[in-house]
Amino acid sequence: MTARRVALIGAGGIAQTYLRLLGQARADEIVLAAVVDIDETAAERAARPFAVPAFTSHALARDSVDLDAVIVCTPPVTHATIASDFLRVGVSVLCEKPLTLDAAAARSLVAEARSSAALLSMAAKFRFVADVAEARRRLLDGEIGEVVQVDNTFAAVVPMEHRWTADRAVAGGGVIIDNGTHSVDLVRWFAGPIREVMAVEGPRQQGLEVEDNAQLLTRSTSGATGRIDLSWSLAIDEPWYLRVHGTDGAIDIGWRESRLRTAGNDWRRFGRGYDKLAAMGEQLRNFVAAVDGREPLAVGTDDAIASVEVIEAAYRSLGTQSFVPVAPPKPRVELAS
Numbered sequence: 646m647t648a649r650r651v652a653l654i655g656a657g658g659i660a661q662t663y664l665r666l667l668g669q670a671r672a673d674e675i676v677l678a679a680v681v682d683i684d685e686t687a688a689e690r691a692a693r694p695f696a697v698p699a700f701t702s703h704a705l706a707r708d709s710v711d712l713d714a715v716i717v718c719t720p721p722v723t724h725a726t727i728a729s730d731f732l733r734v735g736v737s738v739l740c741e742k743p744l745t746l747d748a749a750a751a752r753s754l755v756a757e758a759r760s761s762a763a764l765l766s767m768a769a770k771f772r773f774v775a776d777v778a779e780a781r782r783r784l785l786d787g788e789i790g791e792v793v794q795v796d797n798t799f800a801a802v803v804p805m806e807h808r809w810t811a812d813r814a815v816a817g818g819g820v821i822i823d824n825g826t827h828s829v830d831l832v833r834w835f836a837g838p839i840r841e842v843m844a845v846e847g848p849r850q851q852g853l854e855v856e857d858n859a860q861l862l863t864r865s866t867s868g869a870t871g872r873i874d875l876s877w878s879l880a881i882d883e884p885w886y887l888r889v890h891g892t893d894g895a896i897d898i899g900w901r902e903s904r905l906r907t908a909g910n911d912w913r914r915f916g917r918g919y920d921k922l923a924a925m926g927e928q929l930r931n932f933v934a935a936v937d938g939r940e941p942l943a944v945g946t947d948d949a950i951a952s953v954e955v956i957e958a959a960y961r962s963l964g965t966q967s968f969v970p971v972a973p974p975k976p977r978v979e980l981a982s
């Protein structure tokens with residue numbers, strides 16, 4: 646097997662986890678071939694231990710280094726351009742979430758990927774958490790019946806005042822797009838496609854130009870509902886971040902362990918909780934295997950578009966106090982008189 650040559654685009658916070666994984670990866674499967682960051686010091690610091698070139702422009706790296714794939718770890722506003730610049734030359738892209746700031750950009754990026762031999766995936770690490778994967782297997786095996794409701798909470802105190810995360814032009818919004826992108830992917834993963842969504846914003850506690858507290862209600866095409874709590878300002882300290890309620894039981898997926906209960910029976914514990922490194926390692930392994938043609942991509946372009954569409958619909962619904970359809974509105978057909 647020839648190792649896949651990968652470049653890391655963006656060498657900030659989340660990139661450090663990918664660097665750890667690349668440092669541990671089998672050299673015959675994946676090798677880091679270049680690092681790019683507009684901050685030269687950050688690029689060089691990341692590249693040095695691997696003895697690979699550092700660049701301050703992704704286009705320069707693309708034109709100078711032989712690459713099979715890139716991992717895009719830059720702020721969201723840059724994702725569409727960077728991903729497109731690599732897809733266009735046949736380099737596969739694992740893009741950090743959110744894929745893009747809006748659904749129109751997501752659709753055009755996906756169209757580009759579909760017309761190229763290269764693959765496009767959006768990072769959705771929670772799907773690769775071992776407990777989440779086991780929960781889904783057990784759901785599909787029928788252990789809790791059909792999904793009725795999914796509850797998700799991603800709420801912790803994270804001061805965002807001086808970060809791009811709170812800059813609407815860079816991030817596309819606040820906690821709804823930041824944490825909520827993970828949430829809607831999980832709801833879709835367990836309850837299927839989301840048909841409509843309603844978002845409610847809570848008080849702004851950090852004085853930001855974007856929301857730092859919000860709740861989303863979703864309805865899937867199956868009729869199942871989703872209830873999502875998002876916050877950068879409230880520490881909602883619960884052991885379970887995802888609860889899947891079924892017709893014949895329930896599954897709670899937690900930070901330290903998980904549990905399943907079938908109707909009329911006690912909870913039975915399973916799993917070991919949340920392990921970010923292991924989950925992102927599994928995500929990277931699947932991406933590289935898919936680039937190699939050895940297995941299907943776990944998070945495909947339909948998933949990536951859908952997550953952006955649900956978040957966009959959630960923002961459309963803010964302030965309307967009503968559900969908003971996720972599917973793009975159909976163009977009006979004017980009847981000839």
Ligand SMILES: NC(=O)c1ccc[n+]([C@@H]2O[C@H](COP(=O)([O-])OP(=O)(O)OC[C@H]3O[C@@H](n4cnc5c(N)ncnc54)[C@H](O)[C@@H]3O)[C@@H](O)[C@H]2O)c1
Binds near residue numbers: 656658681703741809
């Ligand atoms: N999956 C997760 O759990 C997770 C966690 C954190 C962040 N993220 C996502 O990862 C992405 C990066 O977030 P972060 O927290 O690492 O941000 P960060 O600010 O820590 O790092 C971003 C880096 O990108 C560099 N950069 C900016 N524009 C660039 C460009 N055009 N070309 C090359 N480099 C550029 C910056 O200099 C910086 O070093 C975001 O999309 C974010 O939503 C995902």
